[in-house]
Amino acid sequence: DAGVTQSPTHLIKTRGQQVTLRCSPKSGHDTVSWYQQALGQGPQFIFQYYEEEERQRGNFPDRFSGHQFPNYSSELNVNALLLGDSALYLCASSPGQSWGYTFGSGTRLTVV
Amino acid sequence: KNEVEQSPQNLTAQEGEFITINCSYSVGISALHWLQQHPGGGIVSLFMLSSGKKKHGRLIATINIQEKHSSLHITASHPRDSAVYICAVPGSARQLTFGSGTQLTVLP
Numbered sequence A: 001d002a003g004v005t006q007s008p009t010h011l012i013k014t015r016g017q018q019v020t021l022r023c024s025p026k027s028g029h030d031t032v033s034w035y036q037q038a039l040g041q042g043p044q045f046i047f048q049y050y051e052e053e054e055r056q057r058g059n060f061p062d063r064f065s066g067h068q069f070p071n072y073s074s075e076l077n078v079n080a081l082l083l084g085d086s087a088l089y090l091c092a093s094s095p096g097q098s099w100g101y102t103f104g105s106g107t108r109l110t111v112v
Numbered sequence B: 001k002n003e004v005e006q007s008p009q010n011l012t013a014q015e016g017e018f019i020t021i022n023c024s025y026s027v028g029i030s031a032l033h034w035l036q037q038h039p040g041g042g043i044v045s046l047f048m049l050s051s052g053k054k055k056h057g058r059l060i061a062t063i064n065i066q067e068k069h070s071s072l073h074i075t076a077s078h079p080r081d082s083a084v085y086i087c088a089v090p091g092s093a094r095q096l097t098f099g100s101g102t103q104l105t106v107l108p
Helices: none
Strands: A005-007 A010-013 A019-024 A031-037 A044-050 A053-057 A064-068 A074-078 A087-094 A107-111 B004-007 B010-014 B019-025 B032-037 B043-049 B052-056 B059-064 B069-074 B083-090 B096-098 B102-107
Touching: A005 A087, A019 A087, A019 A107, A031 A074, A031 B096, A044 A064, A044 B096, A074 A087, B004 B083, B010 B019, B019 B032, B019 B083, B019 B102, B032 B069, B043 B052, B043 B059, B043 B069, B069 B083
Parallel strands: A010 A107, B010 B102
Antiparallel strands: A005 A019, A019 A074, A031 A044, A031 A087, A044 A053, A064 A074, A087 A107, B004 B019, B019 B069, B032 B043, B032 B083, B052 B059, B059 B069, B083 B096, B083 B102
16 A cells, blocks of 8 residues: 655756646545655645645745645645745645544755 | 744764653644654654553653653664654644654664
8 A cells, every 4th residue: 555655756946937746645545735844944834635625724925836636636836936945845644534644755846 | 833842953872772852832732743754854653642652662652741741762772763753743724733853863
């Protein structure tokens, strides 16, 4: 049973570009959350998707947007990339109202 | 918003030592998570606990809900335990608030 799958694992983008990161949740999980982890810091909550809707959002600008598909997979989009967006982006899935989370290995984004 | 603090930030131990990492939080919660992150980024959930103590192998997690404090203990530490250990607490919408992590290095 595959856990949470994120793609790509690494990518490099130029300032001002746009990027899309993808996440496939663990089988049986319908809720997907995205987190940004800057180097040396704990992850920060970006937003959470459930039933194809954004249910909760952290303190991130509108340049960060997302989507959840009927199969529960999710995308994170970041527009007008800034150097400060360089980070590890983590996806976590959970089943329904459970407190159990499964994390992906993350996507390392470098903005140059 | 829940504030989560971990200590120490960095910890170096000799193989075989008993290790304790502490986590405190500011707002009452229903459960607390202990997570492990290895170089490269992937996070593994170690424990989710809401009261008392849980044990898995050489890892022990305890929580005191009244004092808003949790500890993670590693007995007979080994170099393969070297990683970042993070505690996290859920918010009202189940989003997690993370501590800044404890970098553990176990020397052979």
